Amino acid sequence: MTDQELQQLTQEISLQFFGVPFRHQARFNSRLRTTGGRYLLRSHDIELNPKHLEEHGVEELLGILKHELCHYHLHLQKKGYKHADPEFKALLQRVGGSRYCQHVGAKPGARPFLYELKCKDCGMSYKRKRKMDPARYVCGRCKGKLALLKLK
Numbered sequence: 001m002t003d004q005e006l007q008q009l010t011q012e013i014s015l016q017f018f019g020v021p022f023r024h025q026a027r028f029n030s031r032l033r034t035t036g037g038r039y040l041l042r043s044h045d046i047e048l049n050p051k052h053l054e055e056h057g058v059e060e061l062l063g064i065l066k067h068e069l070c071h072y073h074l075h076l077q078k079k080g081y082k083h084a085d086p087e088f089k090a091l092l093q094r095v096g097g098s099r100y101c102q103h104v105g106a107k108p109g110a111r112p113f114l115y116e117l118k119c120k121d122c123g124m125s126y127k128r129k130r131k132m133d134p135a136r137y138v139c140g141r142c143k144g145k146l147a148l149l150k151l152k
Contacts, residue, residue, distance in 0.1 A: 001053060003027045010046065013065055017095040018073050026065075036064040036101030039071035039081075046072060051104040063098030070097055116149045127151075 001009075007026050014022035029047040032038070037048040046068045053061045070091045074081035080088055092099065113127040117134055121144030134146040 001028075001050075006048065010065060010069070013062070014069055014073075017066060018069060020073055022069065022072070024072075033105075036060075036098075037068045039068045039075070041075065044072060044076070049104065052101060055104050056102055060098070060102060063096075064101050066095050066097030067092060067099070067101075070095065112151075114151055116151055117146045118149055119144045120147055121145070 003026075006028060010026035011022050014020060024044040024046070026046045026048070028050040029038075030050055032047065032049040035049065036052050037046060039046055046065070048061065048064060048068070052064060070088055071081050074085075074087055074091060080086065082088060111129050113129055115128045115131055117126040117128060117132065117137070118124070119139035119142065122139060122142045124139050124141045126140075126146075132148065134148045137146055138144065139146060
């Protein structure tokens with residue numbers, strides 16, 4: 001889907017579900033990492049994460065688009081457009097937008113363990129994803145000294 005097709009889809013969804021035209025820009029932003037989309041308060045534009053379309057399909061994208069359009073229309077009407085506002089929750093429920101989006105890319109915590117802290121006294125092993133200074137810690141079991149090992 002191109003940005004022009006997304007713009008057309010956004011205008012159609014806005015008229016069909018909200019009864020008000022969408023008069024600003026809708027575009028994909030591949031730099032979005034942790035969110036499905038965002039509504040920009042100053043420019044009133046909507047940016048969507050293209051990875052959601054690739055990984056989860058059009059239905060997921062439509063839910064995110066409705067969510068961002070709720071922010072858009074409520075903000076322009078000077079009503080409660082934030083996630084905690086009752087007006088936002090009611091409108092989102094009415095149009096069938098998604099409250100949360102699915103994860104994209106690698107799942108959180110999917111990084112492999114790179115390091116192991118091993119107790120010199122009892123042999124207890126602690127696996128870690130980040131490098132740590134073993135001199136600052138002791139074994140939780142026997143209070144012995146730890147050694148840092150790099151895993152393959």
